[in-house]
Amino acid sequence: MASTLTAPSTVDDRVSSRSLGARLLSRPEVGSLVGAVVVLVFFLITAPPFRDLATTGTILYQAALIGMMAVPVALLMVGGEFDLSAGVAVTTAGLTGGLFSYQFSTNVWVGVLVALVVAVAVGAFNGWLLMRTGLPSFLVTLGTFFILQGLNLGVTRVLSGTVSSNSISDMDGFESAKAVFASEFKLGPINVKILIVWWIVFVAIATWVLLKTKVGNWVFAVGGDAAAARAVGVPVKRVKIGLFVTVGFFAWFSGMHLLFNQAVVQSGEGVGKEFIYIIAAVVGGCLLTGGYGSVVGSAIGALIFGMTQLGVVYAGWNADWFKAFLGVMLLLATIVNLVVKKRADLR
Amino acid sequence: MVRWQKKAVATGAALVLVTALGACSSSGGKQEEEKAAGAAGNVADTPRMKVAFITHAAPGDTFWDLVRKGAEAAAAKDNVELQYSGAPEGADQANLVQTAIDQKVDGIAVTLAKPDAMQANVKKAADGGIPVVALNGGIESWKQAGALGYFGQDERIAGQAAGAKLTEVGAKKAVCVIQEQGHVGLEARCQGVKDKFPNVEKLYITGTDMPGSQTTMTSKLQQDKSIDYVVTLGAPFALAAVKSVKDAGSAAKIGTFDTNKDLIGSIKSGGVQWAVDQQPYLQGYLAVDSLWLYKTNGNTIGGGQATLTGPAFIDKSNAEAVEKFSANGSR
Numbered sequence: 001m002a003s004t005l006t007a008p009s010t011v012d013d014r015v016s017s018r019s020l021g022a023r024l025l026s027r028p029e030v031g032s033l034v035g036a037v038v039v040l041v042f043f044l045i046t047a048p049p050f051r052d053l054a055t056t057g058t059i060l061y062q063a064a065l066i067g068m069m070a071v072p073v074a075l076l077m078v079g080g081e082f083d084l085s086a087g088v089a090v091t092t093a094g095l096t097g098g099l100f101s102y103q104f105s106t107n108v109w110v111g112v113l114v115a116l117v118v119a120v121a122v123g124a125f126n127g128w129l130l131m132r133t134g135l136p137s138f139l140v141t142l143g144t145f146f147i148l149q150g151l152n153l154g155v156t157r158v159l160s161g162t163v164s165s166n167s168i169s170d171m172d173g174f175e176s177a178k179a180v181f182a183s184e185f186k187l188g189p190i191n192v193k194i195l196i197v198w199w200i201v202f203v204a205i206a207t208w209v210l211l212k213t214k215v216g217n218w219v220f221a222v223g224g225d226a227a228a229a230r231a232v233g234v235p236v237k238r239v240k241i242g243l244f245v246t247v248g249f250f251a252w253f254s255g256m257h258l259l260f261n262q263a264v265v266q267s268g269e270g271v272g273k274e275f276i277y278i279i280a281a282v283v284g285g286c287l288l289t290g291g292y293g294s295v296v297g298s299a300i301g302a303l304i305f306g307m308t309q310l311g312v313v314y315a316g317w318n319a320d321w322f323k324a325f326l327g328v329m330l331l332l333a334t335i336v337n338l339v340v341k342k343r344a345d346l347r
Numbered sequence: 348m349v350r351w352q353k354k355a356v357a358t359g360a361a362l363v364l365v366t367a368l369g370a371c372s373s374s375g376g377k378q379e380e381e382k383a384a385g386a387a388g389n390v391a392d393t394p395r396m397k398v399a400f401i402t403h404a405a406p407g408d409t410f411w412d413l414v415r416k417g418a419e420a421a422a423a424k425d426n427v428e429l430q431y432s433g434a435p436e437g438a439d440q441a442n443l444v445q446t447a448i449d450q451k452v453d454g455i456a457v458t459l460a461k462p463d464a465m466q467a468n469v470k471k472a473a474d475g476g477i478p479v480v481a482l483n484g485g486i487e488s489w490k491q492a493g494a495l496g497y498f499g500q501d502e503r504i505a506g507q508a509a510g511a512k513l514t515e516v517g518a519k520k521a522v523c524v525i526q527e528q529g530h531v532g533l534e535a536r537c538q539g540v541k542d543k544f545p546n547v548e549k550l551y552i553t554g555t556d557m558p559g560s561q562t563t564m565t566s567k568l569q570q571d572k573s574i575d576y577v578v579t580l581g582a583p584f585a586l587a588a589v590k591s592v593k594d595a596g597s598a599a600k601i602g603t604f605d606t607n608k609d610l611i612g613s614i615k616s617g618g619v620q621w622a623v624d625q626q627p628y629l630q631g632y633l634a635v636d637s638l639w640l641y642k643t644n645g646n647t648i649g650g651g652q653a654t655l656t657g658p659a660f661i662d663k664s665n666a667e668a669v670e671k672f673s674a675n676g677s678r
Binding site: 047049052054055058059061062065149152153156161162163164167191257258261262264266267268269270271272273309310313314315316319320322323 | 405406407408409411412525528548549550551553555556557558559561562563565566567569570571583586587590594595596607608609676
């Protein structure tokens with residue numbers, strides 16, 4: 001994508017007039033969409049509860065849990081960076097909100113705001129250190145990952161005397177915060193968790209930003225070739241730091257869901273989730289090298305992961321093989337993704 | 348750019364401030380509280396000894412918090428300097444035993460959840476004259492490893508107790524939820540349940556992912572409507588199961604292994620029916636105390652037999668009695 005900035009001879013797919021079909025097929029998410037359909041059909045056949053509308057809510061919720069964080073992670077990957085601290089940052093945000101409101105006996109909304117400051121600060125720190133040192137984001141965020149993991153445990157124990165935050169379910173503002181972050185409603189037979197709605201909203205906003213705004217172009221540019229982007233006047237530093245801050249914001253949002261869903265947060269949570277977010281983004285068509293990908297793709301990736309994770313359970317297969325099934329299904333989805341994408345590129 | 352960096356520094360400083368602020372405010376109150384709890388009895392005037400306490404705990408698990416509290420209470424009473432450490436991987440934990448040997452500690456308390464990895468180093472310590480006791484895991488292997496005693500429950504027997512309970516209350520089909528795939532002790536619990544209650548299925552969840560655990564349990568309950576009992580193997584998962592049952596519109600009841608503060612509350616309010624209690628506080632306490640008794644008076648608690656700390660049941664009938672202890676984090 002970024003090559004459009006440096007090599008004007010290639011046709012810019014945003015201005016050329018091509019058929020709708022060709023345009024659709026050249027989108028990064030089209031392969032994963034086919035993969036998702038394959039997974040869906042597979043489980044519709046093998047797992048009877050999959051055909052029940054009531055289970056849709058559960059599957060979408062599982063996907064939203066991953067997909068919410070896959071949104072900023074996909075943006076970040078398009079911008080050419082990684083964030084290994086994204087998983088524990090969610091826990092950090094949740095813990096901060098819970099611990100702060102409990103320890104200082106404030107309205108929980110104060111804790112929510114403090115958590116926002118902390119989560120955004122973690123993102124800003126990642127971005128700032130990255131730009132300051134020029135180290136690969138892999139290393140910088142690996143450091144943050146360990147720091148946060150340790151702080152989560154250490155600070156929680158110092159404050160609450162145990163390894164989970166204190167329950168805040170009986171405190172002022174809990175009900176209203178729960179309504180925002182972790183409520184649910186019925187849509188026919190489907191039990192819809194509010195997180196699903198937020199997820200769709202955020203995917204839409206992020207897609208619009210990425211595809212229709214100047215900032216979106218900048219993200220593609222810095223991910224494709226940072227030096228070239230800088231040469232044409234893109235504020236590379238600000239874009240990259242901004243992307244990490246975005247991860248921080250989403251970590252806050254996901255952390256608040258975690259907090260208000262359970263009322264307590266365990267300090268050991270979130271480890272390993274960072275890879276699942278990256279997997280969702282990659283399955284959804286983001287390149288590991290940056291400069292290419294989509295937010296909608298990350299949502300489809302999350303959906304594939306969620307469907308597979310729960311599909312194995314719905315199918316009632318022997319639980320011992322769970323992880324193996326999961327791996328096979330993900331590989332299949334990704335291979336379908338790859339084949340479709342290659343076909344599309346040939347056109 | 349500069350303005351941007353300033354902003355970043357400012358937010359960073361805010362972060363530090365918030366953490367520091369938090370740390371300050373609690374250090375007084377909470378520490379006093381713990382001291383008060385520890386100072387309930389007189390402190391022993393026997394020579395100060397150093398005990399290494401090495402578990403296979405994953406960080407952030409409420410269960411191990413209780414074990415540690417028990418160990419600290421005994422250490423405070425017995426004039427023991429306690430070195431608490433843990434590593435989930437067998438090889439790492441074995442290495443911690445080696446570092447304890449290197450430091451020439453006066454005693455080692457160790458969990459043997461992964462006995463094969465631990466055996467060599469534990470034996471080395473015992474042969475080298477450092478008394479070792481095992482706790483929580485390793486009821487089959489502590490004697491071989493040369494430990495003086497064992498404090499914990501037999502996981503299979505605990506599972507059988509839970510299975511018997513299921514039969515007693517007339518359950519029809521149960522699901523046994525394992526939060527860590529490939530954990531010997533957890534598998535033994537579910538196997539024990541199956542011994543006494545054959546119609547049980549296993550379900551794996553990822554223990555470090557609470558909302559994911561919740562949806563996995565929900566989906567299992569949606570898939571098999573005949574499940575009328577969920578058995579979890581840790582307190583936090585029982586609390587997640589309460590939500591899963593509601594989400595799935597199921598009428599399944601919930602029993603669990605192990606407790607924490609919130610779980611006791613849930614038993615009282617009827618969300619969770621019962622918990623198999625292996626008394627983690629007692630495990631930690633006895634492990635340290637036994638080393639002190641051995642050192643000062645040559646005693647071995649259990650007299651060469653395993654000392655069982657469980658399985659006892661906590662249900663609505665006795666939850667209230669446990670609650671006052673769980674409130675200060677020792678049950």
